[in-house]
Amino acid sequence: MTAISNEKRDINIISSPLQGFTDYRFRNLVNQHFGGIDTFIAPYIRFQGGMEIKKSYKNDLLPSHNEVKNLVPQVMTRDSKELLYVADYVKQLGYKELNWNLGCPYPMVAKRGMGSGLIKDFDKIDSILQTVSGEADLDISVKLRLGYESNQEILKLLPVLNNHKIKYLIIHPRIGKQLYKGDADLEMFEQCMEICDLPIVYNGDIDTVEKFVYLKQRFPHINHWAIGRSVISNPFLAGMIKTGSCQLPEDWTEQFKSFHEALFQSMSESLSGPGHLLIKMQSYWEYFSQMFSDAHKTYKIIRKAKSIDAYQQGVANILKQK
Ligand SMILES: Cc1cc2nc3c(=O)[nH]c(=O)nc-3n(C[C@H](O)[C@H](O)[C@H](O)COP(=O)(O)O)c2cc1C
Numbered sequence: 001m002t003a004i005s006n007e008k009r010d011i012n013i014i015s016s017p018l019q020g021f022t023d024y025r026f027r028n029l030v031n032q033h034f035g036g037i038d039t040f041i042a043p044y045i046r047f048q049g050g051m052e053i054k055k056s057y058k059n060d061l062l063p064s065h066n067e068v069k070n071l072v073p074q075v076m077t078r079d080s081k082e083l084l085y086v087a088d089y090v091k092q093l094g095y096k097e098l099n100w101n102l103g104c105p106y107p108m109v110a111k112r113g114m115g116s117g118l119i120k121d122f123d124k125i126d127s128i129l130q131t132v133s134g135e136a137d138l139d140i141s142v143k144l145r146l147g148y149e150s151n152q153e154i155l156k157l158l159p160v161l162n163n164h165k166i167k168y169l170i171i172h173p174r175i176g177k178q179l180y181k182g183d184a185d186l187e188m189f190e191q192c193m194e195i196c197d198l199p200i201v202y203n204g205d206i207d208t209v210e211k212f213v214y215l216k217q218r219f220p221h222i223n224h225w226a227i228g229r230s231v232i233s234n235p236f237l238a239g240m241i242k243t244g245s246c247q248l249p250e251d252w253t254e255q256f257k258s259f260h261e262a263l264f265q266s267m268s269e270s271l272s273g274p275g276h277l278l279i280k281m282q283s284y285w286e287y288f289s290q291m292f293s294d295a296h297k298t299y300k301i302i303r304k305a306k307s308i309d310a311y312q313q314g315v316a317n318i319l320k321q322k
Helices: 002-010 024-033 055-061 080-092 122-135 153-162 186-195 209-218 237-243 252-270 274-291 295-303 308-321
Strands: 012-015 039-045 071-075 097-102 139-144 169-171 200-203 224-227
Touching: 012 237, 024 039, 024 055, 024 252, 039 055, 071 080, 080 097, 080 122, 122 139, 122 153, 139 153, 153 186, 186 200, 209 224, 209 237, 224 237, 252 274, 252 308, 274 295, 274 308, 295 308
Parallel strands: 012 039, 012 224, 039 071, 071 097, 097 139, 139 169, 169 200, 200 224
Antiparallel strands: none
């Protein structure tokens, strides 16, 4: 553990967004109950015809809804006008940075030349960044994968990105087509570090303190680490990485219980009706269940609940048994 404690001042943790999960209610509560995260990136804003930002995205970014110190809005687009529109919108809300998503792997998105589907179109990215850097009055950062079809796509893009004023790149070393299958490609991440002049953030599969220590030793010059799914499946992880502890706190179930109650309360105030609330809370347990010794059985207990009462009873039983 000395590797961590000696260098912990250099460790900066970013919460990598999960659309549908890491909204402002979740972010505020994770921050209040667990700490350890330095920056949160909000799930991407996406236009669906017309230059209008959906109310749910607006709500998510309202400064009065957000208690975390550093929040970075994100956009997914292949259109410089849309990017500039969002840049202007978030600037007016007081944000100083906008993250551009070039990483989304979903075929519906990628086939339309967005997210990881845009990586191979480096001329387009170049021209969008040229327009944006001349006109947008805030920092731009980029989150990307290695490509959509091939891990070689990023090698052509990085020299283009090197010519732009980009605050940092968050690289998730998989290709879009993989979705989340297979291992993160650490050799390719290393190659990217060699040819990239911009600050790089590592993202992908940081799910235990041991994994983090391994990655930190392998990439000693990386100081910024983005964690996605494990912010939900182990909300203690960022704090554990910061303190160098490989163990969950002794009273973790009590702490988790109090977080869960607050999340349930917050969701029940804003969602429409018990059906919606039940589905939403059940969806979190796909991740929460991984903290428990039998994750499969735990998730099954939650999934079979047909009412809010049954759900609450299921949660109580899980926390009692651990
Ligand atoms: C359900 C789901 C939704 C996601 N939504 C976003 C998103 O809105 N923006 C984004 O940049 N990444 C999104 N991601 C990707 C994660 O932020 C992260 O990059 C990815 O899961 C790899 O990191 P991890 O291994 O730490 O989870 C999403 C991932 C999942 C599973």
